[in-house]
Amino acid sequence: MNISDWLDKKEAEGLDVSQIILPDDLAYDEAPEETVFFEEIKPCGIFCTGNHPFSTVKRFGHWYYGRGQDKAAGIHSSEMEWRLFTKDRELVVKTAKSHIG
Numbered sequence: 001m002n003i004s005d006w007l008d009k010k011e012a013e014g015l016d017v018s019q020i021i022l023p024d025d026l027a028y029d030e031a032p033e034e035t036v037f038f039e040e041i042k043p044c045g046i047f048c049t050g051n052h053p054f055s056t057v058k059r060f061g062h063w064y065y066g067r068g069q070d071k072a073a074g075i076h077s078s079e080m081e082w083r084l085f086t087k088d089r090e091l092v093v094k095t096a097k098s099h100i101g
Helices: 001-010 024-029 089-100
Strands: 034-040 052-059 064-068 081-086
Touching: 001 052, 034 081, 034 089, 052 089, 064 089, 081 089
Parallel strands: none
Antiparallel strands: 034 052, 052 064, 064 081
């Protein structure tokens, strides 16, 4: 089963899938069909391996998956992570930009 079908199934069961956590086997086995948006704030250089604020939006079938770490968390923080599953491309891109802007 792919991510899109799994989310459709969960939604049909009446679950709110906007904040759902994917099972490990789905999360690692399927590559996104498209990366719609990606931005990272990395002022310390390209070789730094610490955590940095970022936002990304990827498309899996007719579902969009936005996730990231809020800019307000600061550089090298592991706090303020966010995620959103939705079928609304405009909403998820706007949300991703608001977390990094």
